Amino acid sequence: MKLAMRFGLSALLPIVILAAGCGSDSSSGGTAAGGSSTNGKSPDSGKKLVVGFSQIGAESGWRTANTESIKSEAEKRGVDLKFSDAQQKQENQIKAIRSYIDQKVDVIAFSPVVETGWEPVLREAKAANIPVFVSDRRPDVPDDLYVTFIGSDFIEEGKRAAEWLAAKCGGKATIAELSGTPGSAPANDRKKGFTDAIAKFPGMKIVFSQTGEFTRAKGKEVTEALLKSPQGSQITALFAHNDDMALGAIQAIEEAGKKPGKDILIVSIDGVKDAFKAMSEGKLNCSVECNPLLGPPLFDAIDAFKKGTKLPKRTVMKDGIFDETTAAKELPTRKY
Ligand code: GYE
Numbered sequence: 001m002k003l004a005m006r007f008g009l010s011a012l013l014p015i016v017i018l019a020a021g022c023g024s025d026s027s028s029g030g031t032a033a034g035g036s037s038t039n040g041k042s043p044d045s046g047k048k049l050v051v052g053f054s055q056i057g058a059e060s061g062w063r064t065a066n067t068e069s070i071k072s073e074a075e076k077r078g079v080d081l082k083f084s085d086a087q088q089k090q091e092n093q094i095k096a097i098r099s100y101i102d103q104k105v106d107v108i109a110f111s112p113v114v115e116t117g118w119e120p121v122l123r124e125a126k127a128a129n130i131p132v133f134v135s136d137r138r139p140d141v142p143d144d145l146y147v148t149f150i151g152s153d154f155i156e157e158g159k160r161a162a163e164w165l166a167a168k169c170g171g172k173a174t175i176a177e178l179s180g181t182p183g184s185a186p187a188n189d190r191k192k193g194f195t196d197a198i199a200k201f202p203g204m205k206i207v208f209s210q211t212g213e214f215t216r217a218k219g220k221e222v223t224e225a226l227l228k229s230p231q232g233s234q235i236t237a238l239f240a241h242n243d244d245m246a247l248g249a250i251q252a253i254e255e256a257g258k259k260p261g262k263d264i265l266i267v268s269i270d271g272v273k274d275a276f277k278a279m280s281e282g283k284l285n286c287s288v289e290c291n292p293l294l295g296p297p298l299f300d301a302i303d304a305f306k307k308g309t310k311l312p313k314r315t316v317m318k319d320g321i322f323d324e325t326t327a328a329k330e331l332p333t334r335k336y
Contacts, residue, residue, distance in 0.1 A: 048080040051302065052100030054110035056137075057088045059181075059214045060244040061272035065336035066111075066136065066292035073295030088181065088213075090114055094121045101128045107302055111136035114183035122146065133302060135294045137185040143313050147305055150297050150315040152290045154186045158193025160288045160321050161267045165204070165237055168265060168285065172203035173237040176226055178212040178219050178249060180241040186290075187211070190241045190269060207231065212245035219245030223252035232256075240268040243275035243287055250283050261285050261324065271322060273334050279327030289319040292336055 074081035086092035090113050100108050118139040125132050134149040180187035198204040212219035226232050240246035246268035253260040260283040271289035278284035
């Protein structure tokens with residue numbers, strides 16, 4: 001009953017259907033956790049919906065666009081958003097989620113920095129009857145602990161990066177990998193997708209792999225050290241788990257007197273504007289898109305849930321792939 005009261009605001013919010021025309025694609029059915037308690041009963045007296053969102057940090061252009069999408073969408077819909085930035089620390093995210101539980105927010109949403117270690121705090125949210133929505137990265141928990149998970153397919157992204165590179169280099173490459181935050185879903189899954197796909201090409205080998213923590217500075221630092229090492233001269237291709245690390249690597253390659261995109265082929269993931277600039281200059285060869293604009297589908301899902309709609313457990317964002325041949329044409333229309 002208490003929850004039904006809190007969710008009563010749905011009558012005042014715009015009617016939006018989950019995933020309709022917003023670049024996402026629902027898949028694999030499932031039951032919305034706790035959905036029965038909200039079935040749009042008892043309209044409340046104009047009280048704003050309170051959503052607590054725990055963000056990972058501000059490590060990349062992707063993350064900046066993602067934060068902006070969530071904040072602007074909340075504002076547009078008149079949602080009272082309690083937003084916190086965990087500065088890459090899981091303990092800060094757990095603290096934020098606990099404080100949202102204490103404040104009795106209507107909904108908790110979060111993007112988990114790493115995959116493991118979330119079960120206790122999500123059980124606390126469930127015990128407090130607060131529905132949890134997962135965006136961007138998946139936590140490794142039983143799926144009754146959250147309503148729905150909206151984000152891209154990171155394994156597929158890694159696979160697409162590998163297949164693009166294989167075609168470009170004719171199945172022959174000595175590859176350096178810059179991986180993302182250790183233990184994070186995109187780092188784990190992109191590595192898996194890429195590694196599984198290059199297994200079909202005996203001439204393609206990853207000979208170096210180190211984390212660049214999804215940041216430009218660390219991507220540059222790691223690449224600088226690699227290029228100074230004896231192994232550096234053997235590298236013919238670089239796979240970065242995100243654009244920012246690739247952009248840092250590009251700076252390091254140029255400072256070492258080599259031509260990024262020519263002496264070393266570079267493929268990365270995200271499709272942010274700076275990557276399109278680098279591609280149009282021929283310094284980055286390919287970027288697999290990962291759509292950060294999760295605000296609209298997330299709040300659509302929250303709205304649909306409040307109305308008692310059964311949501312899929314998983315909604316996969318639709319992403320493209322771009323390379324140096326198309327980047328200049330695409331650049332003016334990029335949204336992030
Ligand atoms: O690719 C990277 C960011 O979780 C998909 O996190 C996200 C990743 C994104 O830091 O740039």
